[in-house]
Amino acid sequence: MAEMITAPAAFQATAAIDPEAIAVRSIGGDQSLSWGQYAAQVRAVAGGLAALGVGRGDTVALMMANRVEFYPLEVGAQHAGATSFSVYNTLTAQQLNYVFTNAGNRIVICEAQYVDRIRASGVPIETIVCVDHAVPGTLSVAQLTCLARSDFDFDATWQAVTGDDIVTLCYTSGTTGNPKGVEISHANLSFECQAYASVMPVEFGDRITSYLPSAHMADRVTGLYLHEYFGSQITAVPDRALLGAALVDVRPTIWGAVPRVWEKLKAGVEFAVAGETDPARKAALAWALEVADRKAQAQLAGVPLDDVQAAEWAKADELVLSALRAKLGLDQLKWALSGAAPIPAETLGFFFGLGIPISEVWGMSELTCVASVSPPTQARLGTVGKLLPGLESTIAEDGEFLVRGPLVMREYRGEPGKTAEALTDGWLATGDIVTQDADGYLRVVDRKKELIINSGGKNMSPANIENTIKAATPLIGALATIGDRRPYNTALIVLDAESAEPYAAQHNLTDASAASLVAHPEVIAEIARGVAAGNTHLSRVEQIKRFVILPVFWEPGGDEITLTMKLRRNPIADKYAADIERMYAPDRDTDVHEPSTEQASTPA
Structure with a gap:
């Protein structure tokens, strides 16, 4: 098993590789931090938080859009020994009351627009730090860092962090009731990052965008923790409406999305082709997509293209598809993934046909995010790959998938009853019905309760x-x-x-x-x-x-x-x-519809 490395230790090793390299940037690069600048800011933030009394085991909440400033604040809190976590920016004051009370944080670092809502939550927050502009009664980041004491021992503080310490809380947005605070330890995280990268390699300088909310465990792993452990370059995307422009700007080498984002990219391509006004260009696009669809159908059926079809796809790729990938900004991908929810096999097939193989991953916050994946060269469309090395699984009598190993969360914070329901002798009851084939590939059927x-x-x-x-x-x-x-x-x-x-x-x-x-x-x-x-x-x-x-x-x-x-x-x-x-009424109302009886063999 790989050596356990805490997040601060990983960051310190990564930042020393090339201090001049850009670590975090905005779209277009107008705002950026080199690893050296980043490390200096982390030190300053840790010192300021320590001066406010933050230490090992304390919690610090963050509430902001995806922005460059987030990174030294989050990583600085880690170096102070704190459990740093993000909340969704859409939470109401009442929801913030529940989360902050459960987390026990007395400090929130946020954008100015959220200060009134945080105060309205009724939780006795001692210090609010604003990242953008001044609000009476709050600290600026500059004021926070100026609080650091001259005798603060930065190195001793981050080196005191252990694998058993909680690196973050992830509040699952459950479909019923209040969210549960999943406790993720540094040991969980270390195993996740190293096991994942053993299957889907991440290297210093790999480019990726951060556009999902940082409260979402998928963004924390791909857009923060892999970055700390391996040195990927992050481009912060503050508004998902800017994602298309960001992809073209970044040309990511590694990139993941939830199924809805992949579906929207697919829809964008289809709308663009349908709306093309130049007849020759439209004909070329239609031909290339038809060739791509044949490749997709072959892959979905598990059969190889014959030599003639393979040659035609290579021609379509040279003339049309490569330019289409470049237009999307996805022409330099080493790997792409989809996770967080099931994705239609047709969507996976569509991108495979375009020359963008997507690995579907499976996991959950209680498993530190990703628990199964397969590299693109071994991916089987419609499966979520194999469990990461070091995990074991079994299937209960009712079909529920159980997992045991180093990714299993510590507990749900303050919820011993719910923790006991989820964990039995180290086995996590995932709530998913999953089947496993003879080669170990997993297929998620659905949530057991659904x-x-x-x-x-x-x-x-x-x-x-x-x-x-x-x-x-x-x-x-x-x-x-x-x-x-x-x-x-x-x-x-x-x-x-x-x-x-x-x-x-x-x-x-x-x-x-x-x-x-x-x-x-x-x-x-x-x-x-x-x-x-x-x-x-x-x-x-x-x-x-x-x-x-x-x-x-x-x-x-x-x-x-x-x-x-x-x-x-x-x-x-x-x-x-x-x-x-x-x-279900015998007499159908006019606004209750039935599927079209017209030819429906090809999706619209």
Whole structure:
């Protein structure tokens, strides 16, 4: 097993490799930190926090967008011996009260816009540090660092951190109840980074973007901890609307995304091709995508391309696809990954056909993030690879996947009952139904608690149904499959907010609001075709027979979707109970739709 290295020790070794190299930057590079500057700021921040009484075992909260200033503040807190963690910027004052009370922090480092909300939480925060501009009663970062005492022993402080110390808390945005604070130790983190990099190599100078919220464990691992351990260069993306520009600016060598981001990139390519006005260029794109699709279908079927098809793909790559990858900013990737939720196999196939193989990973905060992956050369589309070396697994009688090993969290902070439910003799009950083939490749079926059992007793995975339907049309942002104890499956469908505007523009629709679009015959027909196309990939009992398109967009952190884009199924069932009952009524209302009876063999 690799040597345990704490996050501060890893950072110190990494920062010494090339102090002049750029460690963190903004899009375009107007703002940047070299490793040497970064290390100096870390020392200063640790000294300031120590002067405020922060030491080993204390907690420090951060609340800000993805920005260059975040890094020396977070890493400085680590060097003071603290447990540093981020909260989602969308949390209400009431939610902040719960998280801060559970975490026990008395210091928050944030942007000025969040100061009033933090104060309204009612938690007795002793010190608020503002990273951008002054707010009365708060400290600036400069004032914080000026507090450092001349006798502060920086090296002794960070060297006192041990593997058993808690490096971070990750508050899981559960689909029910309050979030649970997952305690991740330095030993957990050290194993995660080194085991992951043994499969998906990360080298000093590799380029990546940080655009997911830093409260999301996926961003903490890929955009902070791998950076500390191996020296990747981070470009901070403060607004996801800037992600497209950031990818072209950075041309990342390693990059990951949640499925919805990959789906949006796919939709962007499809919309761009559909909207191409030059006939010759449109014909070339259509030809190249057709060739790419043949490669994708072969990969999904597990069969190689024949020599003629392989030669045609190479030609399409030379003439069109390489330029398409460059236009996306994904032409220099060593590896790409998708995680945090199941991704449609069709989406993986689409990018594979473009020459961008994606490794799907599986894990959870309770397993320090990533627990299974396979390198792109060994990836099998539709699987989440194999467990990282050093982990062991078993499958319980009810099909639940259990994992044991160095990635398993310490506990849920302040929740001994919930910890005992999750951990038995070191085995973590993941809550996922997972199958494993003879070669050790894992397939995630669904969450154990979310399986549908229809009135005929058939077990189904709603996530599989939803991913299959979503893959058929970029217009669908989310859908919730209904069918538990019902005679057939139906769906509540919500349009994709980011696809709605370009779709409306291409179809000369003046109003891109959800309420307007869901009533438009063209939109209804497009969704109906997409549902029918998705249904062709599902067994008869799984197929969606009726659906309602809701006149709203579902926002992450709202009633229907968590901040990590998971459906809140019980609240959805309660909130839309009337719509659900209408889908099962003998006489179908005019706004209850059925899949199109038109040709639906190809996704729209």
